[in-house]
Amino acid sequence: MGRFWAIMSRDLTLARRQGADLAMTVSFFVVVVVLFPLGLGPTPGQLAEIAPAVLWVTALLAAMLSFDRLFQQDSEDGGLDQLALSGLPLSVVALAKALAHWLTTGLPMIVLAPVLAITLNLDGDAYWALILGFILGTPIVSLFGTVGAALVVGARRAGVLVALIVLPLTIPVLIFGTLAIDAAANGLSIRVHLLMLAAILAAAIPLAPMAAGAALRQALE
Amino acid sequence: MERCFESDPFAGDQLAVVRGGRPVFAGLSFSVVPGAALRLAGPNGSGKSSLIRVMAGLLRPTSGVLRWGEEPVHQDPDGHARRLAFLGHADGLKPTLSAGENTAFQLRMRGMDRSTRTEAMQRAFATLNITSLLDLPAGWLSSGQKRRAALAAVLASDAALWLLDEPTVGLDTASVTALEGAIANHLASGGMVVAATHTALDLGARVTDLDPATFARRTATLSELGSGWGVS
Amino acid sequence: MHRFANPTRFLRLANAVLPWLGGLTAILFGVGLYQALVISPADYQQGETVRIMYVHVPAAWAALAGYASLAIASFTFLVWRHPLADLAARAASPIGAGFTAIALVTGALWGQPMWGTWWVWDARLTSVLILFFLYLGHMALVNAFDDSDRGGRAGAVLALVGVVNLPIIKFSVDWWNTLHQPASVLRMGGPKIAGEMMTPLMMMAGAYFALFGVLMILRIRSLLAARRLRQLRLAVQEI
Secondary structure: OHHHHHHHHHHHHHHHHOHHHHHHHHHHHHHHHHHHHHHHOOOHHHHHHHHHHHHHHHHHHHHHHHHOHHHHHHHHOOHHHHHHOOOOOHHHHHHHHHHHHHHHHHHHHHHHHHHHHHHOOOOHHHHHHHHHHHHHHHHHHHHHHHHHHHHOOOOOOHHHHHHHHHHHHHHHHHHHHHHHHHHHHOOOOOHHHHHHHHHHHHHHHHHHHHHHHHHHHHHHO | OOOOOOOOOEEEEEEEEEEOOEEEEEEEEEEEOOOOEEEEOOOOOOOHHHHHHHHHOOOOOOEEEEEEOOEEHHHOHHHHHHHEEEEOOOOOOOOOOEHHHHHHHHHHHOOOOHHHHHHHHHHHHHHOOOHHHOOOEHHHOOHHHHHHHHHHHHHHOOOOEEEEEOOOOOOOHHHHHHHHHHHHHHHHOOOEEEEEOOOOOOOOOOEEEEOHHHHOOOOOOHHHHHHOOOOO | OHHHOOHHHHHHHHHHHHHHHHHHHHHHHHHHHHHHHHHOOOEOOOEHHHHHHHHHHHHHHHHHHHHHHHHHHHHHHHHHOOHHHHHHHHHHHHHHHHHHHHHHHHHHHHHHHHHOOOOOOOHHHHHHHHHHHHHHHHHHHHOOOOOHHHHHHHHHHHHHHHHHHHHHHHHHHHHHHHHHOOOOOOOOOOOOOOHHHHHHHHHHHHHHHHHHHHHHHHHHHHHHHHHHHHHHHHHHHHO
16 A cells, blocks of 8 residues: 555656646646637627536546656656566556546646636536536546556557547546536436446446556556 | 575576567576576677566566576566566656655665665665765756666665666766675675676676577578468 | 467468358348349338448448457457457457448438438437547557557557447447437437348348458458568568
8 A cells, every 4th residue: 555655646746846747737728618718709608508518528638638648758767667566566556647647637627627617607506517527527537548548658649649549438428527517507417427427437446447557567568 | 785685596497588570589598596696798689678677577478487496486476576676778767856756766666664765775875976966856867877876776675686787877987886896795695686788797706697699599480480470 | 389379270261261251242242232222112201211221230230240359359369369369459440440431421321311411419320430439549559559569469458448438438328319319300220120121131231241251351361461571571681
C-alpha cells in the first residue's frame, strides 16, 4: 500500500511542479466551452438546451489532451522500467496513475463545470445532475484514458491516437451523463442514469487497470 | 556498507531473444556466484542491453530459463525484482524532482523505511561525491551528475544483484574510480554485479567476460527463414 | 513448441481450402442475389427498396462477426502467443471495417427512400458507426509503431478492451435512442420478415461469411509473406 501512495504522491508532486501542463488542460476546457455561445449566439434558451452536451463533450476532449503524457514520459526517461521492477503489479501502478490523473484533471473539471454551466444558462434544477454526473463520470474517463495511454506508449503521434481509441469507449459516459442533466431539467428522475454511471465505474475500477497493466507489460518488451 | 548478502548464484540457461523479427542471440548461458561479477562486452547491437533486460525480468526471453539458485525466476518475478537493482540507458530521473527526491522515491518503491532510506541515500551520495546535489532539481544537473544520481539509487538499494547497462557513460575518471570502489565493496559483501560496458571498468578479480555476439544465431538457413512465421 | 511450429501446414491447408471457398462464395452470391433481386417478392410497405435489406443486413452481421473473430484471435495471441493468431487479428480488422463500411453505406441508401434522408440517428445505424470507429482505432494503433510486433500486441489488448465495452456501448446507444427518438419514425428491420424473404437473406448471409473467409486467407497469406520478406532482408544484410 505504501508503494501505491508513493507513486500517486510523486505524480501529484510532478503535476504541481509542472503546473503549466495541468493549467493547460483546464484552460482548454474553459476556452472551448466559451466558444459555443460565441458561435451559436447568446440566446439563453438555446444555450440551456445544448449545455449538457457542450460541457460533457468538452470535458472528454480536454481529458484526451492529457493522456499521452501519462506514461510516455516514464517510458522515455526509464522510469517505467523502475516502476515495473518495484515488485508492484503493473495494474496497481496503472491504478495509482489513474487516480493521480483524476485528482489533477477530473477534480478541477468537477469544480469548474457548474461555473461554466451558469454562463450557458443551465436550468436551475439540473446542477445536481451535472455535478453528480461529473463525479461519477470523470473517474471512468481517467480509467479508460489510462488504458489508452498505456497502449500508445512508444507510438507515433500518440496524442491523436489515444483520443481516437479512447473516445469511442467513453460514449456510454457521454450518453448517461447528458441524459441525467436532461432528465433533471425536465423534472424527471436522474437516479437511473446515475446508477448506470456508477455501474460502469464499478466495473472499470478493477478491469481498466488490469487492461492497462497488460498493455504496459507489452510496452516494456 | 556493512552488509552481507547470503544469496544463491544467479544463472541463465540456453537463453534466446528475438527482437523485431531478428534473433539477437540464442543458446546463451551464464552464471554469476556471490562475490563475482560478469562483464558484458561486445559491439553495438550485440544484445548486451537485451540480455540485461532479460536478467532483470523486463524482457521475456523467447526461450531458455533464468535461475536464482535452483528456482526458476519466472515463477516469482516480484521476488526477483526485489533482489536486483537495475540501471538502464536512461537515468530514470524526473527533472522537476531533486536528485534526493528521485533516489528516495526509488528506495521507497523498494519498501525501505524512512530512516534506512535516508541513511543509505546519504552514504551513496557521499560515495559518489554528489552530496552537494541532493537538493538540486535533477533537470539542472549535467549528464555525468545525472548518471551519478541514478547510480546512487543502485548503491543505496538493498539489492544483492546489480544490473548496470553502460554505467560509466558521461562519468569522469574520479567518478569511475568511486564507482569501482562501490562495486568492490558490494562484491566483498557477497553481492553480484553484471555490467555492460565499452570502457575499462574494474569489476574486481572474480570477473567473467561474456560477449552476447558470440551467441548470435546466424545458423538459420534461407529455407528455414522462408518457411517460418517470420517472427522467430 | 508452437512458436516454432511449421506454418507450412497452415499454408497447405489454406491453399487447399481457398479454391473451394472461393467457388462457394461465387455460387452463393450468384444464387443469393438472383433470389434477392428477382425472385423474392417486394414488400407491401417498402416496395422494391426492401431488396437493399439483402445486402445490408448480412453486411452488418459480418461486421459483428469480424469483431468477434478479431477478439478471439487477439485473446489466443495474448495467452498462447501463437504467431498465426497475431496475423489473423491483423487481417481481421481491415476486413471487418470493410464490411462495417458496406453496412453503413447500404444503410444510408436504404434510409433515403424509407425516411427521406440519408442519415437517421437510428440505434442500429449508430451502433454500427461506433463499431466502425472501434475498427479504425484498432487499425491505427496496430500501425502506429516502428516495431510492428509491439503494434500487434497493443492491438490485441485494445481488441479485448473493445469487446468488453461493445455490449455496454450498444446498450447505452439503445437507451439513448429510445429516450430521444420520436416513436413515429419507422424502425429499420421492424417489418416482419416473410418466409420467402428468409431464404435469400440466409443465402446472402452465407455468401458474406464465405467471402469473409476468403479475404481472411488471402490477407493472412500476404501478411505472412511480408514478414518472411522482412526476415530474409534482415538475414541477407547480416551475411
